[in-house]
Amino acid sequence: MRERETPPDPGEEPARRRISIVAWVTVVVVSFALGALVTHFAMLKEPISQYSFQAFFASPFWSTVSIALVCFVSGIGYAYIPFAWYRDDANRTLRTEYRDLREKAGALRQSVDAPRDRADALRPPQPARPAKPVGSSPEPEYAEQDDGPPDIAAVISEMSAAIKANLRDTGSTGRMDVDLKQALRSKPSDE
Amino acid sequence: MFKTATANFSTISDAELDARLQALTVDIAIAGEKIEPALVARKRSRQVFRGVVLMIAGLLFSAQTGGVTLILCVAGVADLIDVLEEDAAALRLQARLRDDLERYLGIYQRIAVEKANRDW
Numbered sequence: 001m002r003e004r005e006t007p008p009d010p011g012e013e014p015a016r017r018r019i020s021i022v023a024w025v026t027v028v029v030v031s032f033a034l035g036a037l038v039t040h041f042a043m044l045k046e047p048i049s050q051y052s053f054q055a056f057f058a059s060p061f062w063s064t065v066s067i068a069l070v071c072f073v074s075g076i077g078y079a080y081i082p083f084a085w086y087r088d089d090a091n092r093t094l095r096t097e098y099r100d101l102r103e104k105a106g107a108l109r110q111s112v113d114a115p116r117d118r119a120d121a122l123r124p125p126q127p128a129r130p131a132k133p134v135g136s137s138p139e140p141e142y143a144e145q146d147d148g149p150p151d152i153a154a155v156i157s158e159m160s161a162a163i164k165a166n167l168r169d170t171g172s173t174g175r176m177d178v179d180l181k182q183a184l185r186s187k188p189s190d191e
Numbered sequence: 192m193f194k195t196a197t198a199n200f201s202t203i204s205d206a207e208l209d210a211r212l213q214a215l216t217v218d219i220a221i222a223g224e225k226i227e228p229a230l231v232a233r234k235r236s237r238q239v240f241r242g243v244v245l246m247i248a249g250l251l252f253s254a255q256t257g258g259v260t261l262i263l264c265v266a267g268v269a270d271l272i273d274v275l276e277e278d279a280a281a282l283r284l285q286a287r288l289r290d291d292l293e294r295y296l297g298i299y300q301r302i303a304v305e306k307a308n309r310d311w
Contacts, residue, residue, distance in 0.1 A: 017273075017276060021268075021269050021272045021273065022269075024268075024272065025265050025268050025269060025272075028268070029261075029265070053257050053258050054257045056258075057253050057254045057257055057258050058254055062253070062254060063254065066250045066251065066253060066254070069246075069250050070246075070247050070250050070251060073243055073246045073247055073250070073267075074243065074247065076243065076271065077239065077240065077243035080236070080239045083278075084232065084235075084236045084239075087232060087278070087281065087282070087285075088229060088232055090285055091226055091227055091229070091232065091285065092229075094226055094285065094288055094289060094292065095223065095226050097292055098219060098222065098223035098226065098288075098292060099223065101219055101292065101295060101296060101299060102216065102219045102220055102223060104299065105212065105215055105216040105219055105299055106216060108212060108299075108302070108303060108306065109209075109212055109213060109216060111306075
């Protein structure tokens with residue numbers, strides 16, 4: 001079964017780059033040392049036990065090689081200077097072109113927004129609400145009329161008065177009055 | 192952005208065209224901020240100079256020190272390789288930003304032409 005390929009971790013990239021640099025330098029140094037060793041023994045035909053790094057670095061061979069390497073490295077350094085100029089110029093040009101394009105796009109956007117602003121300016125202004133005095137307490141969103149508990153006796157008396165007024169018209173007021181009073185008297189005792 | 196690049200602007204509404212113009216402005220601003228600042232490039236130039244100096248010093252003093260100073264060469268080579276890799280990445284980014292700029296320019300021109308056609 002084939003395993004799914006996972007994307008590389010961004011944190012691994014510097015570590016891999018370091019390892020590749022170290023490997024590259026190691027290979028170069030080892031190959032160079034091997035070449036120098038072979039050249040040394042091929043030219044002098046000496047046994048390996050008599051090999052001396054001091055003698056090798058003092059030899060005319062190393063003098064020539066070191067001067068050649070110094071010239072090569074100096075050439076790299078000199079070649080980098082015009083490359084750096086080119087890179088800076090290219091970045092500067094790119095930045096300028098991006099800025100110009102951004103300004104043009106911004107101007108186009110402003111030309112789109114300008115008629116809307118003019119239309120908003122021509123619209124009649126909304127009447128302003130009277131300002132509240134500073135320090136006044138804010139009104140609650142859902143204010144309740146809190147007048148205390150309702151007076152039940154007053155409500156019942158109003159109801160009985162209304163009923164009596166209605167029954168007076170029909171002629172049975174006395175009897176109904178008695179019944180209502182009895183009901184009012186009997187209700188607290190029942191509760 | 193690819194949707195904007197391939198869209199037909201003549202069939203979209205004014206509001207959508209305005210929104211795309213705004214998105215284009217934002218994209219341009221974001222891409223413009225990705226351009227490498229000159230400070231970073233100068234730092235890399237200094238690193239190259241340091242690597243060259245280390246390598247030259249290591250090579251020149253290797254005869255007197257019996258090859259011990261070649262360690263400096265290793266450090267100099269590591270510096271140079273590091274800089275070259277970063278430069279390659281910067282050049283790739285520069286090329287990508289150049290391509291993006293051309294694409295943004297094309298989109299901007301199409302929006303401007305469409306805007307002129309609608310006579311805003």
